Amino acid sequence: MTETGLGPRERLVNSAVAMVGVRGFHGTGVSELLAHSGAARNSIYQHFHGGKAELVEASTLAAGERMSALLGSLYEDGGVEGLVDGLVDWWQRALEHDGFEAGCPVVAAALAGPDLPGVVSAAGTAFTVWCAQLAAALLERGLTADAAESLARFTVGAVEGAVVLCRATKSPRPLDDARTQLRALLELRLRDEG
Structure with a gap:
């Protein structure tokens, strides 16, 4: 299964993702x-x-960059709320398309183990970038830096954790729950602090 027009390096990275x-x-x-x-x-x-x-270190960074681009696009289209809804929608489509078999390659890299520090570090880099993107969006809405960073980390963790639960239960329900709770929390935090 080859991807036309791509060299072997890019095909290997895509396959690893x-x-x-x-x-x-x-x-x-x-x-x-x-x-x-x-x-x-x-x-x-x-x-x-x-x-x-x-290879997996490079593919983890590539997966992180792809998700970062998606987050940027979702934010441009719908603000913070649109970003969260769009991210949940994207994951639900991806999971259902693959029969709940494929999860986040960045999470998988984070769990690679202490004998693979480069792979784990690449996952940390991706998560840090995603959280920083969301925190910047929340700062624009008026949250303090501490509140924005905390809520961003919580949001990324909640969505990634929901993806793991969806895979384990073969159900989109954990992502539905994450969306409901994150919407309520965002509304509350943005109203109180924004």
């Missing part, structure tokens, strides 16, 4: 990544001298 989101770091093998990407065996080590760990 997809496969790590389903199987995690340890459940994703090099042979499977090569087969999924259509890349030659030497491609991993040619483009990622550190092997699978370096």
Whole structure:
């Protein structure tokens, strides 16, 4: 399964994003990544001298950048409330499309383990960027820096946790619950502090 027009590096990164989101770091093998990407065996080590760990680190950063772009687009289209609703909608569509098999590759990278500090650090970078984006949006709505940062971290954690619950229960309900509670919390915080 190859993606036309993309070089082996990009195909490997895209395959790692997809496969790590389903199987995690340890459940994703090099042979499977090569087969999924259509890349030659030497491609991993040619483009990622550190092997699978370096590839997954790069794919985690790529997944983080893609989500960051989505968050920016959702915010431009609907403000903070639209960002939260849009993010929940996006995850529900993605989970239902994949039969609740694929989760967040950034969460999977965060759980890779202490023997893979580069992979875990890449996940931390992605989460930090997402939280900073949301915090900046909340600051624009009048929240204090501390309140905006705290609410941003809580929102990202609530949505990511709901995604994990959705996968485990094969149900969109945890994301529905996250949307309901986050809407109420956002309304309250924006009214009281904004």
